Amino acid sequence: xxxxxxxxxxxxxxxxxxxxxxxxxxxxxxxxxxxxxxxxxxxxxxxxxxxxxxxxxxxxxxxxxxxxxxxxxxxxxxxxxxxxxxxxxxxxxxxxxxxxxxxxxxxxxxxxxxxxxxxxxxxxxxxxxxxxxxxxxxxxxxxxxxxxxxxxxxxxxxxxxxxxxxxxxxxxxxxxxxxxxxxxxxxxxxxxxxxxxxxxxxxxxxxxxxxxxxxxxxxxxxxxxxxxxxxxxxxxxxxxxxxxxxxxxxxxxxxxxxxxxxxxxxxxxxxxxxxxxxxxxxxxxxxxxxxxxxxxxxxxxxxxxxxxxxxxxxxxxxxxxxxxxxxxxxxxxxxxxxxxxxxxxxxxxxxxxxxxxxxxxxxxxxxxxxxxxxxxxxxxxxxxxxxx
Numbered sequence: 001x002x003x004x005x006x007x008x009x010x011x012x013x014x015x016x017x018x019x020x021x022x023x024x025x026x027x028x029x030x031x032x033x034x035x036x037x038x039x040x041x042x043x044x045x046x047x048x049x050x051x052x053x054x055x056x057x058x059x060x061x062x063x064x065x066x067x068x069x070x071x072x073x074x075x076x077x078x079x080x081x082x083x084x085x086x087x088x089x090x091x092x093x094x095x096x097x098x099x100x101x102x103x104x105x106x107x108x109x110x111x112x113x114x115x116x117x118x119x120x121x122x123x124x125x126x127x128x129x130x131x132x133x134x135x136x137x138x139x140x141x142x143x144x145x146x147x148x149x150x151x152x153x154x155x156x157x158x159x160x161x162x163x164x165x166x167x168x169x170x171x172x173x174x175x176x177x178x179x180x181x182x183x184x185x186x187x188x189x190x191x192x193x194x195x196x197x198x199x200x201x202x203x204x205x206x207x208x209x210x211x212x213x214x215x216x217x218x219x220x221x222x223x224x225x226x227x228x229x230x231x232x233x234x235x236x237x238x239x240x241x242x243x244x245x246x247x248x249x250x251x252x253x254x255x256x257x258x259x260x261x262x263x264x265x266x267x268x269x270x271x272x273x274x275x276x277x278x279x280x281x282x283x284x285x286x287x288x289x290x291x292x293x294x295x296x297x298x299x300x301x302x303x304x305x306x307x308x309x310x311x312x313x314x315x316x317x318x319x320x321x322x323x324x325x326x327x328x329x330x331x332x333x334x335x336x337x338x339x340x341x342x343x344x345x346x347x348x349x350x351x352x353x354x355x356x357x358x359x360x361x362x363x364x365x366x367x368x369x370x371x372x373x374x375x376x377x378x379x380x381x382x383x384x385x386x387x388x
Contacts, residue, residue, distance in 0.1 A: 006053035006066065009046075014067065018058070025054040026230075030253060035125050038147065038214070120157055120211040121149045123248025124239045131223065133259035137291060137316050139225035146250065149212040150241040155204035157243055159211035166201050168193035215241070226267070226317040227254050261289065267316045267325025274334045275299060290314050290327055297329055305333040 007014055010024040028050040030036070037043035056062045127146055135142075151157035158165055167173040170192035177190050189195040203209030221235060231254045239248025256264075263270040273288055283301035287294045295311055308330050315325025339347070 003071070004049060006057055009049050009053040010057065021054065021057050025050065025058070029054075030126065030128060033126060035147070036128055120151070120159070121240055123242055123246075124251060125149075125248070127250055127252050129221075129223075129233075129252045129254050131227070131254055131256050133257055133262065133264070135223060136227050136254065136256040137225070137264075139227075140223050141220055142223055143218055143220050144252075145216065145218040146238070147214045147216050148238070148240050148247070148250075150215050151212055151243050152204060152207035152210070154206035155211065157211045158200070159204055159207060159209040160200040161202040161204050164201060165198035168197055168199050171197065173197040212240075221252065223254070224319055226319045227256070228264070228266070228316075228319075229254065229256050231319070262291070264316065267318050267323075268328060269315045269325065270328045270330060273297065273329050273331045275331050277333055277335050280333060288329055291316070295327070295329075299331060303331060305331065307331050 007016075010021065010028055012020055012024045016024070029047070032043045032047040032050055034040075034044060034047060037047075056066050125148070127144065129142065129144065131140075131142075152159070155161065156163040168175075168190060171177050171190035175190055175193065175195040175197040176187045178187050190197075193199050200209055204211075207213055217238075219238065221233065223233065227233070233252040233254065235250040235252060237247050238250035241247045261271055269291060271288065273286075275284060279299070280303060281301055283303075284299040286297055286299070288297045289295075290311065291314065295314065297309060299307075299309075308328050311327040311329070313324045314327035317324050336343075
């Protein structure tokens with residue numbers, strides 16, 4: 001078994017909880033997914049490792065064994081990762097992992113329960129869609145280009161020339177091999193045939209032994225108003241094509257670009273409003289941009305840096321409830337970095353015009369200074385007389 005650390009592969013710490021592990025897995029699985037990295041062997045290997053890591057760390061009993069004894073402990077306890085498996089077999093065996101990470105309805109792993117129904121690929125697949133801030137907030141139509149898998153008709157999806165398969169000599173066609181540890185016997189997926197029970201004697205020249213071909217297509221998708229990062233859009237009938245000609249579903253995962261002025265937090269939007277320091281004691285009224293136009297912002301006199309002003313209903317439309325979030329304006333007080341001589345004189349005059357109010361520290365610290373002087377006075381003669 002190749003030596004690599006499961007926590008490092010998912011880029012998490014050993015103290016991570018289940019939710020953190022799931023989120024990390026989802027992020028890494030999307031990054032290295034073969035549909036997003038066609039013909040990339042490095043991404044293919046990383047995808048295997050990511051799935052192997054999640055398969056162990058998401059299972060409490062396997063994780064405990066791994067934390068104490070490492071991979072050797074997993075092997076000796078009858079647990080195995082994905083070492084030695086065919087890449088196509090990973091999809092079939094990881095149904096529960098994808099369903100737990102992405103929710104039900106993906107159809108992953110439907111053929112892994114029985115060897116006879118094992119499939120080369122899953123009917124549903126993921127597609128990453130990048131959106132601008134505006135496209136996500138207001139919705140849009142996007143033309144996307146995808147590559148879906150369709151069973152190879154030349155080999156009936158077997159990957160073998162003339163669909164001729166031979167029984168696996170390692171497992172005798174069972175798809176599993178058995179190992180004994182003391183008085184217990186454990187079953188493992190046969191690495192020679194990846195659990196299919198059969199092996200390809202000669203590869204199909206049409207699909208090079210894959211059992212499927214890629215088909216390119218493009219179509220238009222309606223992106224609803226208010227989608228956010230990692231929202232899913234289901235497109236029925238645009239997934240991979242099965243032997244019966246039916247196609248699964250395409251799941252579009254959205255990724256939204258940041259905006260130069262607005263910061264989004266769910267359905268709420270924040271905007272920073274720079275205010276020059278001279279406007280603070282006087283108060284100010286100014287116009288600020290919103291998602292749908294302009295708003296009047298009234299800043300009361302002597303407002304503090306970081307003060308927030310909320311405009312209800314001026315945020316992003318919620319995809320589910322159709323309600324709108326808030327726009328929150330946060331003021332940032334700006335001070336000059338340089339002053340010319342005239343400006344310095346004006347500020348001095350303004351400062352002096354306030355009289356004693358311009359030096360609030362004076363009255364505050366005078367009493368403190370007097371107390372400090374008493375701390376360091378020599379001991380009084382009266383105190384000395386008391387010692388006689």
